[in-house]
Each structure stands twice: as C-alpha cells, then as structure tokens.
Amino acid sequence: MHTPIQAPVNPPHRLLMGPGPINADPRVTRAMSAALVGQYDPWMTETMNETMALYRDVFQTENEWTFLIDGTSRAGIEAALVSLVEPGEKVLVPVFGRFGLLLKEIGERIGADVVTIETEWGQVFTPEQIEQAIVAERPSVLAVVQGDTSTTMNQPLEDLGEICRRHGVLLYTDVTASVAGNELRTDDWGLDAVTAGLQKCLAGPSGSSPITLSDRAVEKIRTRRHVEAGIADGSTAGPGPVIRSNYFDLAQIMDYWGPQRLNHHTEATSMLYGARECARLLTQEGMDRAVARHALHGHAMASGLAALGLELFGDQEHRMNNVVAVLIPEGINGDAVRASILSDYGIEIGTSFGPLHGRVWRIGTMGYNARRDAVMTTLSVMESVLRAAGVSVVAGAGTATALEHYQDAA
Structure with missing residues (x-):
C-alpha cells in the first residue's frame, strides 16, 4: 500500500486580530529559517548569551538568570511553579479570568495547597485586597497573571513586590499576554519570577517561553534541590530530588544555560533564533x-x-x-x-x-x-x-x- 503524495504546507492568508496568536513579524520567521548548528558550538552558546542579554531589556531587569524555556508559554508557567513550589506549600492565586484558573490548576497538579481570591470577570484586584489575603493565608508564593486575555484586564503589579517582601512571600507573574504591550518593570516592581510567550506582543510564533528569576527565586530553587537531595550538609545520602518534573526543573535548565553548559536537553535552535529576533526588534524599537x-x-x-x-x-x-x-x-x-x-x-x-x-x-x-x-x-x-x-x-x-x-x- 502506497501513501499518496501530499501537497506541501500552504496555509491560507489570515490577518490574526484576535487575542493571540498573531501574525509573526516576517523578520522573525526569516531568522527561524537560518542554518542549524550544534548546541555546544561556540557560535550557538554565544547566541544563547546574547538572547539572555536581550531579554533582560525586555523584562527590564538585571537578573542574571534570564533565559528561555523550550515550549509554549504554558511550559514557562509550569517550570516556574514546579520549581518554586514544594508539595504542600501554600500558593495564593488571585483569579480574575481564565488564566488565573490555569495557575490554580497547575498549582494543584504539582501538589501545592492552592488558595484563591476571586473578583468579577472584567475587574482587577486592589493591592489592599491582595495584601489582606496574604495576611490571612500566609502563602509561600503569590502567583498572579498580569494581563488576562480572557477578560482583557491588566492587573496592576507595581505595589505587589513590596507587599510580598514585607510578608516573606515570593511573587511569580505570567506576562504572556501583556509584556511589550504594557508597562512591565521587573526590578522596579520587585517581581521574583516572570514568564512569557512569543505569540502576542513579542510578535513571534508560539513555542518558546522567556523567563527571568530574581536572586530570591534562584536561592529558593537552588536550596530546594540541595535539601531535597539530602546534600545540604555535604552528605550524599538522602531520598533524591522530588521536584516533580525533569524537563521543567529550573535548577537543571540553569545549569544548561549557565557557564557549566551541563547537558539537560537539546536547545530548540530555530525557536531560539526566533526568540532572539523578537527581543532584538523590541530593544531596537525601545x-x-x-x-x-x-x-x-x-x-x-x-x-x-x-x-x-x-x-x-x-x-x-x-x-x-x-x-x-x-x-x-x-x-x-x-x-x-x-x-x-x-x-x-x-x-x-x-x-x-x-x-x-x-x-x-x-x-x-x-x-x-x-x-x-x-x-x-x-x-x-x-x-x-x-x-x-x-x-x-x-x-x-x-x-x-x-x-x-x-x-x-x-
């Protein structure tokens, strides 16, 4: 039996004016057609370093650990939560649309004790409402969406970092829908972990999730790995890591992107090119x-x-x-x-x-x-x-x- 010869991919022309994905900038898709190189080729590792530097500008941060998660924006969300949150730890999620519910679902799947506060779809939370919930629930992590495309609302973040630091809480935010189209100042606002996707204001295709991590977030990730592996005191004994993912373990991914270049996965080279071009165009524009x-x-x-x-x-x-x-x-x-x-x-x-x-x-x-x-x-x-x-x-x-x-x- 012979399989009929299929026609090449020839999608219809569309003007994508929905909530995303959108038409990728042609300069991004051209960049993605560039030749592949090996993942440890010096040119490749230097391109990875350039990409990290460009996304520091996009996120408005000096964070050393600013890199890419290979996967859609949801991959970045899951990597952040599975690496920052220990099973049984309490996570507070303010829900004002569909993607707050997504954070809740992912948190529950990784074994977190998730508590939510909710407001009517089409509204956002005041800093006072969020601080009141933090005081009442005493979470380890506040997980909040900045821009929720299901409602089109943009949750103010500028006061939340100071609130979280005052109460000893890590602040994670998903900015997939909002970054580059709305103000985002990671360092000025005290955001600890931020993840995004390319397919909206970054003008690229879905498939890569930029992430940036504060020193506080990195300390939690690194300390957690050592403690769970039973090596906090230098011992090699212990039950081994219990981070509930290998692919999304940020400690291992940082070792891959960092100077050690320890093998974790094979970088999605064409997506790296596209993500780099998205950030290059934005930083060129300002x-x-x-x-x-x-x-x-x-x-x-x-x-x-x-x-x-x-x-x-x-x-x-x-x-x-x-x-x-x-x-x-x-x-x-x-x-x-x-x-x-x-x-x-x-x-x-x-x-x-x-x-x-x-x-x-x-x-x-x-x-x-x-x-x-x-x-x-x-x-x-x-x-x-x-x-x-x-x-x-x-x-x-x-x-x-x-x-x-x-x-x-x-």
Whole structure:
C-alpha cells in the first residue's frame, strides 16, 4: 500500500486580530529559517548569551538568570511553579479570568495547597485586597497573571513586590499576554519570577517561553534541590530530588544555560533564533516606544469599535493596551459573525471562555499587527459584517473615529 503524495504546507492568508496568536513579524520567521548548528558550538552558546542579554531589556531587569524555556508559554508557567513550589506549600492565586484558573490548576497538579481570591470577570484586584489575603493565608508564593486575555484586564503589579517582601512571600507573574504591550518593570516592581510567550506582543510564533528569576527565586530553587537531595550538609545520602518534573526543573535548565553548559536537553535552535529576533526588534524599537505603539493602536481600535455602537467590556481603566472585548449585540449569533469575518475577509477575531463565552468578541492589536492598516481594515470589515447581520451602524463611523484618534495623537 502506497501513501499518496501530499501537497506541501500552504496555509491560507489570515490577518490574526484576535487575542493571540498573531501574525509573526516576517523578520522573525526569516531568522527561524537560518542554518542549524550544534548546541555546544561556540557560535550557538554565544547566541544563547546574547538572547539572555536581550531579554533582560525586555523584562527590564538585571537578573542574571534570564533565559528561555523550550515550549509554549504554558511550559514557562509550569517550570516556574514546579520549581518554586514544594508539595504542600501554600500558593495564593488571585483569579480574575481564565488564566488565573490555569495557575490554580497547575498549582494543584504539582501538589501545592492552592488558595484563591476571586473578583468579577472584567475587574482587577486592589493591592489592599491582595495584601489582606496574604495576611490571612500566609502563602509561600503569590502567583498572579498580569494581563488576562480572557477578560482583557491588566492587573496592576507595581505595589505587589513590596507587599510580598514585607510578608516573606515570593511573587511569580505570567506576562504572556501583556509584556511589550504594557508597562512591565521587573526590578522596579520587585517581581521574583516572570514568564512569557512569543505569540502576542513579542510578535513571534508560539513555542518558546522567556523567563527571568530574581536572586530570591534562584536561592529558593537552588536550596530546594540541595535539601531535597539530602546534600545540604555535604552528605550524599538522602531520598533524591522530588521536584516533580525533569524537563521543567529550573535548577537543571540553569545549569544548561549557565557557564557549566551541563547537558539537560537539546536547545530548540530555530525557536531560539526566533526568540532572539523578537527581543532584538523590541530593544531596537525601545520598550517604552513599543508600549506606546500598542497603546496608540489599541486605543484607536477600541474607539472605533465604540463608534460602531459596540459596548466595551470591563473596567476600561485597567484594560490591556493590546486587546479589547466588546459585548455581542443582542440577537446576533456571535460565532456566525466570526465565521463570516474569517471566511469572507480572512480576518480572525476571538470569542472568550467561561462566563464570557458567547457574550463578547475579543479583538487584538498586538505585536506585528499593532499598526494602522490592520486597525483600519478590521474596523471596516466589522462595519460591513455588522450591517449584514442587521445591526444599525453609522457608515464609516469606526474608521473615521480611529483616524481622528491617530490625527490627535500625531
């Protein structure tokens, strides 16, 4: 039996204007096509060092241990939690959307004692609410999402590091959806462990998770390995490590990225190239300018959607720059509209999860797609599809309002 010859991969052209992934910057995909070299080739190890330096700029940190986890953004989350949290330790998770629930699930799977505080989807927590929960629960780790794309909300972090240090708590945050599109200052805010992904404001494909670790976090990881291996006192006896992963054991991964270059895995070379190029382009632009670019185009999109008569969802004061949710007009089949936008115009927008499923559309302006032509095209298509669905729309209102926003910002 002969297998039929298959056609080469030839995906349709899409403009990805949902909550991520987005269209990768062509310079990133070109970088990923570069020739492979061995993982211990001097050129390769120097490229790894360059990548670490570039991501220190992205994360706004001086942390020595800033590197990549091979895997999607969820791999970074799991690596951070499985390495920082001992079984039975208490982890506090403030939940304001789907990805807070993900932190809760991963924490439970690694044997943590997870406690949560919750707020209505579309809102965020005050520092006082989080500190009150820390005082009541006395966790070892506070695990919080900065930007949750399921609700489009951006949780303020700037006061949490000081709160956590005052109470002896490590602070971990997932910034996959927010980094490079919203302000993030790892050192100034006292964040201990931060993980991200490439597929949103970093303008790359999914598959690599940048991470940075403070000295406090590294001490916990290193000390934990020695104690659990029974070698804290120099003895070689003991039960052996009980970190519940080999692949995501940050102590071993640091040995691989560090000067020892101890073998742990074979680095995903093409993803390394892509991740390096994402960070290179951002640092070339300047992180503050990148955040301002996302704010400019994100606010143009939001104002244009509002001008089309769509109601913006959630606390707009705490919305991420790079994604906006709008309530689906009553009587409209939201999935049918999304399908029409995709099939007729080649544009993808998102729905949402949980209590917001079927209630909102989520529209992103992030990474390579945080640009004027993508915003204007999407607003024009939204107007056409809404009108076809029977929604009363003022002709040209969305694009005219966005254009006015651009002119005011010039």
